[in-house]
Amino acid sequence: MGAEKxxxxxxxxxxxxxxxEDLGLSKSLNDNITISIAIALFTSKSVSLARAAEIAEMDLADFMILLKNKNIPWNEYTEDEFRLDQIVLKDFKDELGENKND
Incomplete structure (x- = not known):
């Protein structure tokens, strides 16, 4: 976090x-602007979640809580991940079904 300013x-x-100032991100105008920039960079996918937290000069967990409080999703659940989860669940259910017949 020791980036040159x-x-x-x-x-x-x-x-x-x-x-x-009403954003309620921080007490100082300067910090509010810095945090706002970090959020904008993250939501535009210009930087990662971890990098945005660094830019905001916040711990990752605190930054994630801030995003949650502002109703900004910090984790994407892609269509591909959903399909993979469906396959795993189907395989799991099939295995359970096979075990019941034994």
């Missing part, structure tokens, strides 16, 4: 500042 001069609309 660069100071950036950022011009924000006065209307935007209260919205960022």
């Amino acid at each position: 660069v100071k950036v001069d950022l011009n924000l609309s006065n209307d935007l500042i209260p919205l960022i």
Whole structure:
């Protein structure tokens, strides 16, 4: 987490500042912006979950809880994973059925 920091001069609309502060991500505006950027990078699939947590300067578990509290899924369950699970469950059920007939 010891990444080098660069100071950036950022011009924000006065209307935007209260919205960022109301996100409830952190106490400081700077941290709210940093965490918001980390979330945006993660949700756009630009960075991994672990990298987004590093960018947000948060523990992975805390970052996952933050995403959950914001209703942002942190784990994708793909169609392929679903099909594989269906195959495994069918095989398991078949095995159980075979054992009952023994």
